[in-house]
Each structure stands twice: as C-alpha cells, then as structure tokens.
Amino acid sequence: MRGRALFLCLFLSLGRAEAQSPPVDDLIRRALELRRGGRDAEALDLLARAWERSPSPRLSAQLGFAEQALGRWLEAEAHLRGALVAAEDPWVSERRAVIEGALREVERHLGGLSVRCATPGAELWVEGHSAGAFPRSAPERVVAGLVHFEVRARGYQTEVRTMTVLAGGVSEASVALVALGPSLGVGAPDAGVPPPAPGGAHRTWAWVTTAGAALGLGLGVTFLVVRNAAAERWNDPSCLREGRARGDNCLEDLDDGRAAEAVSVAGFVLGGALTALAAVLWATAPSQPEGALAVRCAPGLGAPGLTCAGVF
Numbered sequence: 180m181r182g183r184a185l186f187l188c189l190f191l192s193l194g195r196a197e198a199q200s201p202p203v204d205d206l207i208r209r210a211l212e213l214r215r216g217g218r219d220a221e222a223l224d225l226l227a228r229a230w231e232r233s234p235s236p237r238l239s240a241q242l243g244f245a246e247q248a249l250g251r252w253l254e255a256e257a258h259l260r261g262a263l264v265a266a267e268d269p270w271v272s273e274r275r276a277v278i279e280g281a282l283r284e285v286e287r288h289l290g291g292l293s294v295r296c297a298t299p300g301a302e303l304w305v306e307g308h309s310a311g312a313f314p315r316s317a318p319e320r321v322v323a324g325l326v327h328f329e330v331r332a333r334g335y336q337t338e339v340r341t342m343t344v345l346a347g348g349v350s351e352a353s354v355a356l357v358a359l360g361p362s363l364g365v366g367a368p369d370a371g372v373p374p375p376a377p378g379g380a381h382r383t384w385a386w387v388t389t390a391g392a393a394l395g396l397g398l399g400v401t402f403l404v405v406r407n408a409a410a411e412r413w414n415d416p417s418c419l420r421e422g423r424a425r426g427d428n429c430l431e432d433l434d435d436g437r438a439a440e441a442v443s444v445a446g447f448v449l450g451g452a453l454t455a456l457a458a459v460l461w462a463t464a465p466s467q468p469e470g471a472l473a474v475r476c477a478p479g480l481g482a483p484g485l486t487c488a489g490v491f
Contacts, residue, residue: 203229207241219248236265240278247281252288252322259285291318291349292326292342298356301332318349330354385460388453395450402443409436 201209206229213222223245230238243258259282265271271278294303296313303310303319305328310319313330323346330338335356344350409432412418418429426433 203233203238206232207238210241210245214245214248219245223249236262236268237270239265240271240274243278243285244281247285250288252285253320255285256282256289256320287346288323289320290323290344290346292321292328292344293318293349293351294328294330294354295352296330296332296354296356298330298332298335298354301330301335301354301356304329304331323347326350328352330356332356334359381460381463385457388457388460392450392453392457395446395448395453397446397450399443399446399450402439402446406436406439406443409433409439 206225210222210225210229213219213225223242226238226242226245230242239258240262243255243262246252246255246258259278262268262271262278263275263282266275292305294313294315296303298313301313303313303315305319305321305326307327310328321344323344325341326344327339327341329340335358338354338356340352340354342350342352412432413425413429413436415429418425418432420428
C-alpha cells in the first residue's frame with residue numbers, strides 16, 4: 180500500500196513538473212521575441228532547450244539564424260544546412276530563399292583546412308578540439324583567419340602549426356611526425372636534442388628591452404632635432420613679415436614644434452625606463468656555459484643608451 184502511494188505521489192509530481200514546463204512552441208515564441216529585442220544569446224539558449232525536447236527543421240533553421248547573429252559561423256552553417264536537407268518540410272519550403280541567403284552569408288566567414296599525415300594512429304586537433312583521425316576524406320571546416328592546429332600520435336612528437344585560411348578557400352598542409360626515441364620516457368631528456376641554454380628566456384627579455392630602449396632613445400633624439408628645427412623657423416625674423424605677429428605667419432611651425440617635443444619627451448621617458456630595466460636584466464642574467472659568448476650591457480657614459488660588449 181505504501182509502495183502504491185509513493186508511486187502515485189511520484190507520478191503526480193512528474194505530471195506537475197511536465198505541466199509547469201513551457202511547451203516547445205512557447206519556447207520558440209519567446210526566443211523570437213528576444214531576438215527582435217537584440218537579445219540573441221538568451222534566445223539561443225531557449226532555442227537549444229526546445230531542440231533538446233523536440234528537434235525539427237524549423238528549430239534547426241532558427242538555431243542557425245541566432246548563431247549567425249552571434250558570429251558562431253560553424254554552428255550556424257551546420258544548423259542551416261540541416262534545415263535545408265528537409266526539403267519537404269512545409270515551413271522550410273516556404274522560407275527556403277531566406278535560409279539559403281543566411282547560409283551564403285555564413286559561408287563568407289568560413290574556409291577549409293586540409294591536413295595530410297601518413298603516421299599510423301595520427302589525429303587532427305583544431306583550436307583545441309579533436310577533429311578526428313587520419314586519413315581524412317574532406318577538409319575540416321574552420322572560421323577564416325589564423326587557425327591553430329595540432330597533429331598528435333602516440334609515440335611521436337606533437338606537431339603544432341598556425342595557418343591562414345582564406346574565406347571560401349582551402350589551405351593545405353602536409354605533416355610528417357617525428358618518432359620519440361626509446362630514451363624519451365616521462366621526464367627523460369632526449370639525448371639527441373641539446374638542453375636549452377640556461378636563462379634563455381631571461382636573456383631574450385634582456386635583448387628585447389635593450390632594443391626597445393635603443394628605439395625609444397632614438398625616437399627622442401630624432402624628434403628633438405625636428406623640434407629644434409621648428410623652433411628656429413618660429414624664431415626667424417621672417418615670421419614677423421608684413422607687420423603681422425609670429426602666430427599669423429608661422430603657426431604651422433609652432434604646432435609642429437609642440438608635437439615633435441611631445442613625441443621626443445615620450446621617447447626619452449620610454450627609452451630611459453627600458454634602459455634601466457635592460458641594465459637590471461643583463462646584470463641578473465644567469466651565467467653562460469664556459470666558452471659561450473656572453474653579452475654585458477650598461478648605461479652609456481656621456482651619451483644616452485646602452486653600451487654592450489661581448490665576453491667569452
């Protein structure tokens with residue numbers, strides 16, 4: 180008796196939950212209202228909920244429209260194509276021209292990535308997601324622009340590349356993976372690959388800041404010369420010709436001088452800050468192996484910039 184009562188309560192609660200859940204048509208109606216108000220992300224959420232309950236060609240098209248508005252080109256293409264497949268559906272048949280127009284617009288943002296790899300068990304990963312194993316029968320659809328992909332296989336070094344894919348085009352790549360040696364266990368160094376130089380990243384930043392310091396100081400000097408030349412033209416007696424004030428005859432020189440002075444000051448400030456940072460980085464750089472060429476830099480004496488010298 181208690182079992183029947185429990186079953187009856189459960190049945191009634193499920194019935195109430197189902198009654199409280201909005202029907203699919205209501206979800207679609209609310210989603211369309213949100214889209215008319217420019218709230219496409221919220222609309223897409225409602226359409227996805229409706230799709231989970233009752234997939235249909237109409238819902239596939241509506242999902243594609245919302246994803247197009249949000250710039251989710253790959254998902255939009257899949258849903259719009261899925262709707263067009265249902266050629267006999269009355270809703271799709273009536274709106275086929277609109278769906279096809281949306282699909283053409285979406286395809287303007289997409290291209291193809293064709294990768295070849297003969298390594299057994301190799302797998303293609305695009306933008307961090309698995310795209311399947313090789314061999315591949317068709318190019319992978321991707322959003323046009325810079326595309327990051329990897330080719331992975333157990334026992335081989337992962338190949339990581341970035342390619343530019345043009346909209347409507349197909350970019351091709353051929354990958355030959357390099358097998359890992361027997362000594363390449365977890366945490367074991369490869370005997371055939373020399374270890375990285377100590378402090379490599381530290382020295383890279385030191386070089387970067389040194390170059391930046393030189394650029395900033397060079398900018399400061401260059402625009403200081405431009406500023407001084409403009410000042411000479413401003414102070415020239417010819418600016419007082421025809422009985423008019425300097426501002427009437429040589430206003431351009433004044434503006435040029437002020438602009439050049441601002442750039443010059445910015446260049447010296449940037450160059451000075453990077454010079455100090457570069458000096459610290461070079462002073463704290465880890466020592467190089469014996470026999471390697473090292474570089475030591477310090478602020479120059481009597482002139483702005485850094486003085487660097489090689490030391491063995």
